[in-house]
Amino acid sequence: AQSVTQLDSQVPVFEEAPVELRCNYSSSVSVYLFWYVQYPNQGLQLLLKYLSGSTLVKGINGFEAEFNKSQTSFHLRKPSVHISDTAEYFCAVSVGRGADGLTFGKGTHLIIQP
Amino acid sequence: EPEVTQTPSHQVTQMGQEVILRCVPISNHLYFYWYRQILGQKVEFLVSFYNNEISEKSEIFDDQFSVERPDGSNFTLKIRSTKLEDSAMYFCASSRRGDEQFFGPGTRLTVL
Secondary structure: OOEEOOOEEEEEEEEEOOEOOOOOOEOOOOOOOEEEEOOOOOOOEEEEOOOOOOOEEEEEOOOOOEEOOOOOOEEEEEEOOOOOHEEEEEEEEOOOOOOOEEEEEOOOEEEOOO | OOEEEEEEEEEEEEEOEEEEEEEEEOOOOOOOEEEEEEOOOOEEEEEEEEEEEEEEOOOOEEEEEEEEEOOOOOOEEEOOOOOOOOEEEEEEEEEEEOOOEEEEEEEEEEOO
16 A cells, blocks of 8 residues: 655745645555645645656646655645745645545645745 | 536534535546545545446445446435544545546535
8 A cells, every 4th residue: 555744744934935845655566646735725726746757747836846766755846935825735646547546645734924 | 627516515414314425527537536534634535436336445435435426417425324523524536537636625524
């Protein structure tokens, strides 16, 4: 079975500063990786995904993530955050396509300070 | 832009009652999922559905749960006899090819 670890439950960052949200996974087989964002009282929105190919993946709202197989990591980065980025961010993995369910991490609450 | 919708947004029920949570997936999607998120905890996979049958289910998805696609548009999750610990946010998701999953806004279930 696979698992996802998001070590930081909260990350406070000043507006316009860079941010990195960490995600590590554990799996005995190849995985597909995702980052979702959840704004207050809303559902989960896909930020970006890694299925194959280039290990640097760009997503919406200026976010990007890098898949590092040797370190089993998929950290999310943004060079300059905005107040509107305040939200809960979830890393998730799947071991294949089709009907596989996603395994989520516990989430990281990104708090943007003015 | 097409989106997954869920009704109701909030459901309050008494312990032991049956509830049905409804979802309308994106119209050309073929894979359907249910997840739950207990307050303060992570999102957990419950079940996936493809080609009119359950494809995968987690150990959470026991005999009190069932899913159905009664027509060409709806996808439902039924909880037969609710328990206090079923209180959670329930998310429906759909996917066209089984890779990228699109989530609905969720139904908050409160069991009293």
